[in-house]
Amino acid sequence: MIVDHQGRQFKSLRVSITAACNYACTYCVPNGKKLVAAQDELTTDQLVRAVRLLISTVGIEKLRITGGEPLISPKFDSFLQGVSRLGLQDVSVTTNAQFLEKKATVLLENGIKRLNISLDTLNPLAFSKIARSGDLNTVLRGIETMLEAGVTLKINMVPLRSSNKDQILTLLRFCLARNIELRFIELMNMGHLQHSSTYQNEFVGQDEILQIIGEHYEFARTGSAYDSTSVRYEIIGPEADKHITGAGSRGITDETGRGHFGIIANESEPFCRSCTRLRLSSNGYLYGCLSNSRRHAIHPILEMEDDQAVSHLQAILSNALKDKQDKQFVGEYTVMKFIGG
Ligand code: SAM
Secondary structure: OOOOOOOOOOOEEEEEOOOOEOOOOOOOOOOOOOEOOOOOOOOHHHHHHHHHHHHHHHOOOEEEEEOOOHHHOOOHHHHHHHHOOOOOOEEEEEEOOOOHHHHHHHHHHOOOOEEEEEOOOOOHHHHHHHHOOOOHHHHHHHHHHHHHOOOEEEEEEOOEOOOOHHHHHHHHHHHHHOOOEEEEEOOOOEHHHOOOHHHHHHEOOHHHHHHHHHOOOEEEEEOOOOOOOOEEEEEEOHHHHHHHHHOOOOOOOOOOOOOEEEEEOOOOOOOHHHOOEEEEOOOOEEEOOOOOOOOEEOOHHHHOOHHHHHHHHHHHHHHHHHOOOOOOOOOEOOOHHHHOO
16 A cells, blocks of 8 residues: 555546636736647546556555546547546546536546536636636536526635636636535646746635635535545635525525535645645656646556566555645746646
8 A cells, every 4th residue: 555654545536638718817827828739648547547547556546537628638539438447436627617518428428427626717808818728608608508407516616816806706607606616726837937926916715715705605514525626615604695596596505405615725624644645747757746747657568468567556656646745836937727726
């Protein structure tokens, strides 16, 4: 068993199937440059084999397909088909939802039951300003399509002081009315934000998010899974019901009849001590930590027979586990698109 001094193991894998993205979000990439695929990206077969070997080596249980933007990759359909046959407990996708309507059939046919959608605002102007591409209505249609198909959705929003802080409540109401769990991601000090005043100026932390929500909703902190990155809150009290009814609810989140939201509070409440994540980039490198640019090439391993490959992977993964931060996210120059967020 590969386990570190804090008892951490790799259980959850994120595979970035392409570095290319159809958006150029201000906090993710500099200069509005849309991202292109890395030159030496692994093929679908190599990526699926890598996942299979990682399952054999460390018992990966959960897989999240990410990017770049996974739904624009020509590899998406075949990769999803390939990994959906590997017996994982959970396969899900993180997407900006621009191609969700177009990919609905392949997602549903391959058993996708959960999706994470990145959506920072419901204001079309702010949307263009942040994503620097895409169309908000197309995203909203994609969301409705998935809800109608019974897929469980989470929406991830990165609150930024200058462009979408005013959308914290707007998005929360939108999500509560649709049985979607909204998760606020505290801005991470990565890529071009490292050593820049932009990071300090734009950062909106957990306390401030809670204060904004608290002016309109009563909520209470609730439990979340051991290796969850998000601090979870439950909306309680009559005020919540009033909002939900007013927004045209289709029903609320669980059997308690209450809605939830979460905060991925990487700065305010770091979750490194219980992190079980391993990341594989589209060009064949394993990353043990989002906040560490150390990476481990797996190309030679993909040329080996299974037995040999697993024993080499064991050595690599022991090293990759040492890359995890002890306590908290410290920031990194790595751009999120390479390792998929
Ligand atoms: N294109 C897909 C999407 O939009 O969900 C997957 C890749 S994207 C890099 C994954 C997540 O990383 C998105 O939710 C995005 O908001 C988040 N992200 C990117 N840069 C970030 C940063 N500096 N701080 C916090 N979240 C960031």
